[in-house]
Amino acid sequence: MANVRVIVDGYGGDHAPLAVLQGCAMAISEYPDVDLLITGDTAALQKLATEHQISLERIELMQAAEVVKVEDDYSRVFKEKPDSSMAVGLKALKEGRGDAFVSGGSTGALVVGSSLIVKRIPGIKRAALAPIMPAGDSCFMLMDAGANVTCRPEMFQQFAIMGSSYMSKIMGVANPRVGLVNIGTEENKGGELQLEAYPLLQNTPVNFIGNIEAREIPTGGCDVAIADGFTGNVILKLEEGMGKYLIEHLKGIFYSGIAGKLAAVLVLKPLKKFKKKMDYTEYGGAPLMGIAQPVIKAHGSSNPKAFMNAIRQARNFVQQEVIADIRAGLDKINLEHPAE
Amino acid sequence: MANVRVIVDGYGGDHAPLAVLQGCAMAISEYPDVDLLITGDTAALQKLATEHQISLERIELMQAAEVVKVEDDYSRVFKEKPDSSMAVGLKALKEGRGDAFVSGGSTGALVVGSSLIVKRIPGIKRAALAPIMPAGDSCFMLMDAGANVTCRPEMFQQFAIMGSSYMSKIMGVANPRVGLVNIGTEENKGGELQLEAYPLLQNTPVNFIGNIEAREIPTGGCDVAIADGFTGNVILKLEEGMGKYLIEHLKGIFYSGIAGKLAAVLVLKPLKKFKKKMDYTEYGGAPLMGIAQPVIKAHGSSNPKAFMNAIRQARNFVQQEVIADIRAGLDKINLEHPAE
Numbered sequence: 185m186a187n188v189r190v191i192v193d194g195y196g197g198d199h200a201p202l203a204v205l206q207g208c209a210m211a212i213s214e215y216p217d218v219d220l221l222i223t224g225d226t227a228a229l230q231k232l233a234t235e236h237q238i239s240l241e242r243i244e245l246m247q248a249a250e251v252v253k254v255e256d257d258y259s260r261v262f263k264e265k266p267d268s269s270m271a272v273g274l275k276a277l278k279e280g281r282g283d284a285f286v287s288g289g290s291t292g293a294l295v296v297g298s299s300l301i302v303k304r305i306p307g308i309k310r311a312a313l314a315p316i317m318p319a320g321d322s323c324f325m326l327m328d329a330g331a332n333v334t335c336r337p338e339m340f341q342q343f344a345i346m347g348s349s350y351m352s353k354i355m356g357v358a359n360p361r362v363g364l365v366n367i368g369t370e371e372n373k374g375g376e377l378q379l380e381a382y383p384l385l386q387n388t389p390v391n392f393i394g395n396i397e398a399r400e401i402p403t404g405g406c407d408v409a410i411a412d413g414f415t416g417n418v419i420l421k422l423e424e425g426m427g428k429y430l431i432e433h434l435k436g437i438f439y440s441g442i443a444g445k446l447a448a449v450l451v452l453k454p455l456k457k458f459k460k461k462m463d464y465t466e467y468g469g470a471p472l473m474g475i476a477q478p479v480i481k482a483h484g485s486s487n488p489k490a491f492m493n494a495i496r497q498a499r500n501f502v503q504q505e506v507i508a509d510i511r512a513g514l515d516k517i518n519l520e521h522p523a524e
Numbered sequence: 525m526a527n528v529r530v531i532v533d534g535y536g537g538d539h540a541p542l543a544v545l546q547g548c549a550m551a552i553s554e555y556p557d558v559d560l561l562i563t564g565d566t567a568a569l570q571k572l573a574t575e576h577q578i579s580l581e582r583i584e585l586m587q588a589a590e591v592v593k594v595e596d597d598y599s600r601v602f603k604e605k606p607d608s609s610m611a612v613g614l615k616a617l618k619e620g621r622g623d624a625f626v627s628g629g630s631t632g633a634l635v636v637g638s639s640l641i642v643k644r645i646p647g648i649k650r651a652a653l654a655p656i657m658p659a660g661d662s663c664f665m666l667m668d669a670g671a672n673v674t675c676r677p678e679m680f681q682q683f684a685i686m687g688s689s690y691m692s693k694i695m696g697v698a699n700p701r702v703g704l705v706n707i708g709t710e711e712n713k714g715g716e717l718q719l720e721a722y723p724l725l726q727n728t729p730v731n732f733i734g735n736i737e738a739r740e741i742p743t744g745g746c747d748v749a750i751a752d753g754f755t756g757n758v759i760l761k762l763e764e765g766m767g768k769y770l771i772e773h774l775k776g777i778f779y780s781g782i783a784g785k786l787a788a789v790l791v792l793k794p795l796k797k798f799k800k801k802m803d804y805t806e807y808g809g810a811p812l813m814g815i816a817q818p819v820i821k822a823h824g825s826s827n828p829k830a831f832m833n834a835i836r837q838a839r840n841f842v843q844q845e846v847i848a849d850i851r852a853g854l855d856k857i858n859l860e861h862p863a864e
Contacts, residue, residue, distance in 0.1 A: 319769075320769075330707055333707065333714065333715045334715055365758065367670055367673065367753070367754055367757040367758070367761075374673065374754065375673045375674055375754055397761050398757070398758040398759075398760075398761035398762035398765060399761035399762065399764045399765035399768070400765060401762060401765055402762070402765040402766045402768075402769040403765060403768065403769050403772075413707070414707055414714065414715055414755070415754070415755060415758055417707040417738070418705065418707070418738040418755055418758060418759065419738075419758065419762060420738075421707075421737050421738035421739035422738035422739065422741060422742070422759060422762050422763070422766075423762065423766060424738075424739045425738060425739035425740060425741055425742040425743060426742045426762075426763060426766040426767075426770075427766075428739070428742075428743065429659075429660070429742040429743050430766075430770050432743075433798055433801075434774075434798075436794075437791050437794040437795060437798060438791070440794070443790040443791065444790070444791055444794070446787075446790055447786075447787035447788075447790035447791045448787075450783040450784070450786055450787035450790070451777050451778065451783065451784055451787045454776075454777040454780070454784070455777060458773055458774075458777065461773075
């Protein structure tokens with residue numbers, strides 16, 4: 185099998201471009217079946233690589249003079265900055281210069297740019313931001329985590345198919361359990377969106393387990409959690425905030441006084457394992473599900489390891505042919521509403 | 525000052541009536557300024573009290589033959605079971621036989637029953653379920669946590685006034701920071717509801733700090749978090765689930781092997797303190813804000829201590845004259861839409 189060629193936005197993320205370069209070098213050394221193409225100011229990238237003694241073996245650089253900033257209006261940024269590292273990367277993906285794209289840049293811009301440049305899978309109404317998050321002894325896919333503030337019931341049906349494909353193909357979950365995030369488990373719970381989506385999901389060729397209350401999510405109540413982008417974004421950020429809050433509290437316990445420090449030494453290994461488990465960067469980034477080619481959003485605050493994990497995730501996305509699987513799943517359902 | 529007379533639903537909650545009786549006895553012994561009136565099967569309650577040697581000093585029992593069950597349709601249960609412990613308690617509150625009502629029974633039924641029987645404060649459009657939840661070194665009020673699946677912007681304005689009153693009067697927070705739960709901090713973020721509510725909240729006589737992202741909630745980003753009942757319910761239950769998940773994981777660390785157990789002994793005190801901090805029953809129940817008299821929803825799984833705390837909360841609600849304060853706050857704003 186030929187190597188997978190992952191295009192990486194060299195200037196996306198709070199710690200770009202250095203953390204990107206370092207993550208790329210880690211990925212190259214970890215995954216012999218991956219080649220990379222990094223977009224950005226090639227002269228600056230080359231200089232940085234030399235300064236930090238980062239090898240550019242199996243890494244190609246591609247010139248992009250501009251950078252998409254978080255404060256840029258993402259509905260206009262692709263017209264205003266056609267030469268940004270994100271735009272150049274997306275165009276390279278579209279043109280077949282690589283198999284997948286990874287960016288730690290602005291989420292909004294990446295969603296808009298991917299839909300504009302790479303386009304959606306035929307029939308897919310909207311792309312969803314779909315992070316993989318820790319739960320129970322495993323993890324789950326949350327979709328949509330913020331790409332679409334409001335959603336229509338048919339979008340949920342497509343989310344279910346896409347999420348099931350991903351969790352089964354990439355995460356190896358047999359028959360992924362799809363849950364509709366709701367305020368009660370009964371069929372008649374929730375707002376209009378949930379009430380309309382429920383019967384649709386029942387008639388979708390996925391393992392729909394019904395409504396799921398938010399309290400069941402962290403303990404592993406489902407493998408794919410379906411929500412509108414507003415609710416999903418609240419879930420994503422609340423889990424993030426709770427994790428941070430609890431880790432801070434634990435630190436306070438273990439770093440105060442001799443007894444605490446001694447206790448910390450005694451449980452250092454399981455504590456570290458636990459912290460790693462809670463660290464969503466371990467799972468890679470958030471795929472943009474519904475785009476015609478694999479696009480991964482790495483967290484804005486990604487460190488080199490997080491970029492490496494996102495690159496691994498992009499490779500798997502390609503090798504496991506998730507998009508072909510989604511297309512087959514879409515063919516199975518008779519969509520009532522044709523594509524936009 | 526005369527004693528506060530709190531009416532308690534003797535048959536509300538998973539562990540009723542025993543946990544209720546025990547909680548009432550604890551409250552009587554802790555709070556000399558509280559008298560109680562318990563609704564339910566008086567013969568059974570009396571028998572239970574005798575069996576468990578629970579004193580009924582300063583506790584009056586009031587006959588109610590039926591019980592509202594969680595599975596009852598709460599839009600009809602007050603017609604179908606007019607003699608339930610919840611209905612009898614709410615009627616007793618309305619008739620001035622007590623100053624406040626505490627129930628661990630069905631949330632939906634309590635919201636409907638309170639609005640029907642006790643009525644709302646004049647001008648208030650909808651009652652909100654408003655639990656006090658742990659955050660940072662303190663706590664915050666979440667409203668609405670599920671009484672209204674959908675909300676209108678004017679309701680958010682009223683929530684802001686009610687939440688501010690409560691947090692200032694009962695929790696002693698000076699100038700409570702009111703945050704609008706949203707998917708970004710910028711003014712132009714969110715759905716229609718948030719976009720319309722933002723300027724309204726700016727023109728409300730509260731300390732509105734703008735949009736708040738969910739990740740800032742657990743670390744104490746605001747004192748009153750405003751959301752529609754769907755979003756609020758997701759927040760409530762996700763925090764619950766995350767807390768449970770993390771405590772379980774910690775238990776796994778501390779109860780496995782000799783090193784873990786030794787570590788647990790070393791940090792037992794701060795760990796217990798932390799667990800207590802995370803335990804929302806410590807804060808009492810969730811007030812139903814907007815009802816014309818104080819009504820507190822105790823958690824369904826309340827133990828005796830949680831009932832005691834909910835009773836203390838009801839007493840404070842009365843003594844601090846929160847409802848008079850809310851009425852004054854409402855007078856200050858010129859409501860564009862008159863009461864329903």
